[in-house]
Amino acid sequence: MSGDTVAEDTRSRLLATALKLFSEHGVGGTSLQMIADELGVTKAAVYYHFKTKDEITEAVAAPALQELIARMDEAERQRTRGSQIDHALGGFVDLIVRYRSLIALFNSDPGIMRAIERSLDGVETFAARMRKLLVGPDPDLATTLTANVLLAGLALAGGSSEHAHLDDETLRTHLFDIGRRMLGRPKRRPKTGTGVAEEGA
Amino acid sequence: MSGDTVAEDTRSRLLATALKLFSEHGVGGTSLQMIADELGVTKAAVYYHFKTKDEITEAVAAPALQELIARMDEAERQRTRGSQIDHALGGFVDLIVRYRSLIALFNSDPGIMRAIERSLDGVETFAARMRKLLVGPDPDLATTLTANVLLAGLALAGGSSEHAHLDDETLRTHLFDIGRRMLGRPKRRPKTGTGVAEEGA
Structure with missing residues (x-):
């Protein structure tokens, strides 16, 4: 995969993971760190796609x-x-x-x-x-x-x-x-x- | 007023004040301390009526x-x-x-x-x-x-x-x-x- 494709794939998986965690813990109870942990990436990798x-x-x-x-x-x-x-x-x-x-x-x-x-x-x-x-x-x-x-x-x-x-x-x-x-x-x-x-x- | 009546009166005013602050700041943005301050009483006075x-x-x-x-x-x-x-x-x-x-x-x-x-x-x-x-x-x-x-x-x-x-x-x-x-x-x-x-x- 090209770098762009990898980034796009990470973004999609990140959103799917966020939705799953939102459903389980509410938006208020979900942190960027939790999304990173669930996805097995660093918080910096999440920040690359989304600042907040x-x-x-x-x-x-x-x-x-x-x-x-x-x-x-x-x-x-x-x-x-x-x-x-x-x-x-x-x-x-x-x-x-x-x-x-x-x-x-x-x-x-x-x-x-x-x-x-x-x-x-x-x-x-x-x-x-x-x-x-x-x-x-x-x-x-x-x-x-x-x-x-x-x-x-x-x-x-x-x-x-x-x-x-x-x-x-x-x-x-x-x-x-x-x-x-x-x-x-x-x-x-x-x-x-x-x-x-x-x-x- | 008897002690009971005073307490009842404070309770009513406390609820009216809480509703006002909830409307202005949301429930999440309102603290017991804010309610006490707005009402001009101590936080202990609020606790007397409501623990949470x-x-x-x-x-x-x-x-x-x-x-x-x-x-x-x-x-x-x-x-x-x-x-x-x-x-x-x-x-x-x-x-x-x-x-x-x-x-x-x-x-x-x-x-x-x-x-x-x-x-x-x-x-x-x-x-x-x-x-x-x-x-x-x-x-x-x-x-x-x-x-x-x-x-x-x-x-x-x-x-x-x-x-x-x-x-x-x-x-x-x-x-x-x-x-x-x-x-x-x-x-x-x-x-x-x-x-x-x-x-x-």
Whole structure:
């Protein structure tokens, strides 16, 4: 491997190790030294990639946030409002489900959110953009509150340990249907294969 | 004042001061010494009432939790399921609105929730009891998830600084209507005076 490739590989392993330790000890309970020890490298090797724990936290969350931006870009390109809503909601739910262990970590440790907010010019911007996709640019108060209850509720319930045993497809289908219902979208026909789309709706 | 009354008065002022400092500095950033200084008493006087910050945190949250229990007791005494749901949901929303600055603090500092969980035998128990009131003892998965999205969303959105400018009655009416809609309750007739009950629903 070239020097760059080795460095890139160390960086990836470092982030995976950080995420593992964050999950076990919380962000507050994890030190750069612990990450170095777990990885079997020196603290200097960690410093080469990241100067602070905030930088590591930000890098751990970056892939999910980049995907969220990509999904919102895609939603904005849809031609009908209905399709925009479904793309935005579907992308949001899909990310919640796939990154739910990360979200559980975020929910349990606001230090992470603060670190991300500092570094990414505000998570508010993400929430505001997602909300605009879901309910349009000039919603009344009832609609704004509905969207905020929905987005917060999906993220918090989706990341809850109570639902950790559910497989991704089941959780995704249910959360998507809850979102569609709250946003007043028409009922979906149940997909062949999952059979849960309309259950208990 | 008798000695008991003086102690009780000091305890009340101590809790009010703690809540003020928690809001300003977070729970993590507030020390018993800071509380003593702000109150103009010795640290020993604080120790007389509370041995740890966890005990103070618990006492700050206790009135809201006791009210929640009382509202759930009241809901359980209702004769029809519809009335049980409305009482439980209405009580939950009312507490969120009245204690929203406390909730905002909780949301920003999971240390508080952990302290309360330790001391009160689990907040889970509250959530489980509230959910049972809202959707019955044996809900299917779709209904369970709907209730969890709703309860988490109401608490998080209700405590959000984005809605801090709304007056209590407006916020309460909207959150209650969102909850009723998600739970499949029939539409309310708008109350004379508030006029917001059906707005944008």
